Amino acid sequence: MHDNTMQELETRRYFAAGLLEWYDRNKRDLPWRRTSDPYHIWVSEVMLQQTRVDTVIPYYFRFLEKFPDVEALAHAPEEEVLKAWEGLGYYSRARNLQSAVREVHERYGGTVPDRKEDFSSLKGVGPYTAGAVLSIAYNVPEPAVDGNVMRVLSRFFLIEDDIAKGPTRVKMEKLARELIPEGEAGSFNQALMELGATVCTPRSPHCLTCPVMERCRGRLEGRAEELPVKTKAKPPRIEARAVALIEGSGPHAGKLLIRRRPRQGLLANMWELPHIEIERPAGKAAAAQQGAEMEALGAGLAETDGVTVLPERWLMDAEHIFSHIRWELAVYRCRLDPRFEAAGLPPHYRWLDAGEMERYAFPNVFLRILAEVGIEQT
DNA sequence: AATGCGGGGAT
DNA sequence: ATCCCAGCATT
Numbered sequence: 001m002h003d004n005t006m007q008e009l010e011t012r013r014y015f016a017a018g019l020l021e022w023y024d025r026n027k028r029d030l031p032w033r034r035t036s037d038p039y040h041i042w043v044s045e046v047m048l049q050q051t052r053v054d055t056v057i058p059y060y061f062r063f064l065e066k067f068p069d070v071e072a073l074a075h076a077p078e079e080e081v082l083k084a085w086e087g088l089g090y091y092s093r094a095r096n097l098q099s100a101v102r103e104v105h106e107r108y109g110g111t112v113p114d115r116k117e118d119f120s121s122l123k124g125v126g127p128y129t130a131g132a133v134l135s136i137a138y139n140v141p142e143p144a145v146d147g148n149v150m151r152v153l154s155r156f157f158l159i160e161d162d163i164a165k166g167p168t169r170v171k172m173e174k175l176a177r178e179l180i181p182e183g184e185a186g187s188f189n190q191a192l193m194e195l196g197a198t199v200c201t202p203r204s205p206h207c208l209t210c211p212v213m214e215r216c217r218g219r220l221e222g223r224a225e226e227l228p229v230k231t232k233a234k235p236p237r238i239e240a241r242a243v244a245l246i247e248g249s250g251p252h253a254g255k256l257l258i259r260r261r262p263r264q265g266l267l268a269n270m271w272e273l274p275h276i277e278i279e280r281p282a283g284k285a286a287a288a289q290q291g292a293e294m295e296a297l298g299a300g301l302a303e304t305d306g307v308t309v310l311p312e313r314w315l316m317d318a319e320h321i322f323s324h325i326r327w328e329l330a331v332y333r334c335r336l337d338p339r340f341e342a343a344g345l346p347p348h349y350r351w352l353d354a355g356e357m358e359r360y361a362f363p364n365v366f367l368r369i370l371a372e373v374g375i376e377q378t
Numbered sequence: 379a380a381t382g383c384g385g386g387g388a389t
Numbered sequence: 390a391t392c393c394c395a396g397c398a399t400t
Contacts, residue, residue: 048395055386056395089384092398126397146395166379193395202393203389232392266383322384364385 015156015212016181016188022211023191028053028198031060033190038112038137039070039101045132046097046124050090053197059088070112073098074105082269082361091268096124114138127173135185143176144189145169148196154228155200155218163228236326240280242297243273243318243331244309245373248351249338255351256375257336258360259305266322271350271360273369274307275329276300290314294332305346308337316372320365331369 027033030053032044043063047056063084067073073081078098085094100122104112112133113119120130131144143149150163150172157175161168180188199206207219218224246257258271278296280289294311301307311332320327345351352360357377362370370376 045395050383050394050396051385052387052394087385089386090396092383093396096397124397128396132395144395147393148395190395197395201388230393268383320385322382324382 011215012179014215016179016184018212019191019195020181020184020187023187023194026198027190027194031057036137038114038133039073040064041137042112042129042133043097045129045136046093047088049093049129051088055088059085070101070105070110074102074110078269079359079361083358086270086361087364087367091270093124095268099123100125112137114140116140116142127169131173132189135180135189137186139183139186141177141180141185143173143180144193145172145176146193148193148200149176149189151202151228152192152196152200155205155224156212156216158217158221158223158227160227160229162231164231233323236321236324238326238328240278240328241275241330242278242293242300243275243329243369244297244301244311244334245273245315245331245369246309246334246336248336252351255353256370257307257345258350258352259346260348260350266325267363269361271352271362272366273331274301274305274309274349276304280328290330290332293330297332297334305349307346307349308340309334310337316369318365318369320363327365329365329369 032041035041044056044060047059047063066080066084067076076098078095081094081098082091085091088094103122104110108118114134114137116130116134119125119134120127125133128144128146131142132146134140134142135144147163150169153159153172153175154161154163159172161171163169163172176189176192195210199210203225205224207213207216207224210216210219213219216224218227244257248255248257257274259274261267261270261272263269276297278293278300280293284292294314297311298309301309311334313333315331315333318327318329318331320329350360352375354375357375
């Protein structure tokens with residue numbers, strides 16, 4: 001595999017040249033391919049971590065409209081950045097990006113550094129993002145190995161190492177680095193990813209339209225579809241939760257009670273409807289279960305937040321699947337205890353007016369629930 | 379090396 | 390229902 005015989009070197013040149021020529025003719029017209037601004041390219045690469053192109057495109061435009069340059073993002077309130085990221089997921093990406101951009105603003109005078117040691121040291125910039133931004137923005141000959149690239153390389157060179165393992169990525173990076181044609185780092189890295197995204201797909205790869213099919217060992221040996229080898233992740237754990245939809249009265253009529261999540265951990269700093277984790281035994285009658293859950297919800301919110309509510313009736317169920325947790329939510333309409341209302345709310349609680357949705361960033365699952373009860377952002 | 383961290387589209 | 394996506398940070 002790593003013997004640099006003349007045959008192997010020739011195959012590598014064939015691979016790189018074939019990919020470059022194909023990319024030049026077939027590349028998609030993507031927004032971040034119409035700019036040479038390193039900051040814009042950087043934003044696109046962070047958004048594209050674990051996220052599909054079609055999902056990213058609208059976020060990319062909105063984000064850069066709000067924060068068009070390093071200066072703008074560096075000076076923005078974190079809440080606005082989080083709101084601009086709302087729905088994209090992995091919210092630490094947004095926080096890390098802003099932190100990194102602030103460092104670029106202060107330490108590098110607003111110019112995205114073009115040296116690997118400098119750029120890689122920034123928050124949220126790992127091996128992939130460093131290689132992608134440096135090669136695409138500055139044509140620095142660094143590899144950019146993501147899931148697409150590992151799939152393409154594992155098939156073409158018939159590499160059977162488990163791509164879920166750390167050392168495999170290092171091995172792929174070494175190979176990818178050696179494949180980069182002189183002066184073509186940006187185009188070559190994008191060509192590799194583009195092939196993985198559009199031709200060398202996880203299932204049913206389109207081998208017959210592949211520019212390098214003639215020497216693809218995976219295809220020639222009939223094993224393209226079984227590559228790459230990857231250990232499968234364990235299923236998410238289930239968490240049952242009871243959610244309180246609390247409508248205000250008097251001065252708070254028409255508003256809903258929301259709370260902010262802790263600054264660390266899952267969905268950090270985002271807003272949500274108050275809820276608690278509950279036991280949900282299987283096989284219990286729905287009515288009895290709902291009664292038990294309403295009682296637990298009242299007691300739970302009193303205990304955890306000191307907020308006293310009176311659950312009245314079941315409203316809807318909702319489900320949300322993270323990569324590691326599966327939330328099964330039951331939403332209950334509640335009244336706030338009038339004696340409590342006079343006492344005042346805990347500091348992380350707010351009354352939400354339907355007209356000020358733009359001030360609070362919610363995880364998608366709560367946006368869906370709010371839409372269901374008639375509160376949507378315009 | 380293993381785990382935490384969102385959300386959605388393709389099959 | 391399953392896979393996996395232009396991954397990174399923390400432990």
